[in-house]
Amino acid sequence: MTEITVLFQGSEFDFSSYKGVTGTINDWGFTDTSMAANILRSQYLGINKGAAKQQRLAAEGLKEVMDKYPNARVNLYAHSLGSMDGQVALASLEDSYLQRIDGAYLYEGPNTYPVLTDKQKQQVDKIKYKIFNYVDTNDLIPIGYPASGSEGVVGTLVRINSKQTGDWISQHMWGGYDYKAGYLNVQEADLQGYHLARVKQVQEQLELKRQSLSGLYQKVSAGGYTRTESIYMDSEQAMAFTASLSDVAAISVEAVMAFCDYGISKVSGKWAALLSQASLVPNALFLSEAEIVDALAQAGATKDTIETRVINELEEIRAKAVKIKEDFSALSASIADGIRKMTEADEGLAKEYQIWGSIQKTK
Known part of the structure; x- marks a missing residue:
């Protein structure tokens, strides 16, 4: 196996079964809420409680998969809660694992950088140009991002020129993403950093x-x-x-x-x-x-x-x-x-x- 793709699932939203209800409560009621509080507490009060249990398990899971396929290059995709899982998982990798990451594409998740340890920040910054953190500024879920630039962010921040959908769920599920001539409509302020990161990524490959x-x-x-x-x-x-x-x-x-x-x-x-x-x-x-x-x-x-x-x-x-x-x-x-x-x-x-x-x- 020379290449694998890892997917991190977003928050569960299913009330059709007991399993779905418990999963929904666990994701939204515990993990999402505690991480949002941790991010805001760390960002504004300087009190860092660290990542939630699910993010720590995600980090262990990513390493297990990479150990199972030791010769494989890795691409990672994640959305919402999955984005937080992916951010922390990538930040938890040692150099030998980081070298095998080809790219990570994260969508509509809160910025976990404020809750990372200094060591995790140092590690994830090593592959900043290979992590693309896509954010719709009309989406309520992606919190904790700076007003401009990618400083203090896991990866390269890519803000989307989005359209209003009138529905927060649709907005969160890529509904506001806009395209021009087939290309993702990225905000002008982020274009240069986005394309420089993409070019550096391709050059490395x-x-x-x-x-x-x-x-x-x-x-x-x-x-x-x-x-x-x-x-x-x-x-x-x-x-x-x-x-x-x-x-x-x-x-x-x-x-x-x-x-x-x-x-x-x-x-x-x-x-x-x-x-x-x-x-x-x-x-x-x-x-x-x-x-x-x-x-x-x-x-x-x-x-x-x-x-x-x-x-x-x-x-x-x-x-x-x-x-x-x-x-x-x-x-x-x-x-x-x-x-x-x-x-x-x-x-x-x-x-x-x-x-x-x-x-x-x-x-």
């Missing part, structure tokens, strides 16, 4: 792939390697490299698109607003709209310079960014297709290549 392939090269070359083995290594290295570059390109495009979309939204309607303001100037009260437009043009202000030209430029930048992303995807597809055609042209090579690939995937 690229380096891990490189190290893994280098190790295979050394192992095989020590005893001499066949044409099939050499082709397999070269192709795997190329695929790993281009896949990671595609990831970096996608992240970069997200940043560029968000910048362009924000700029366009700010510029759109600016000319109409300027005309409206100009018409209220005392000297312009008796001028027609055409005369006001002419007067503004003499000062260098036209719809083209104020709005159209800027929007066109931003749209052009946006289109180029999307094209770059598409080019990277096409490159990856071309490499994969080239490998396929190469092996199909030689039936014997194809069989050996398939066997060699299967052997490596079982290691």
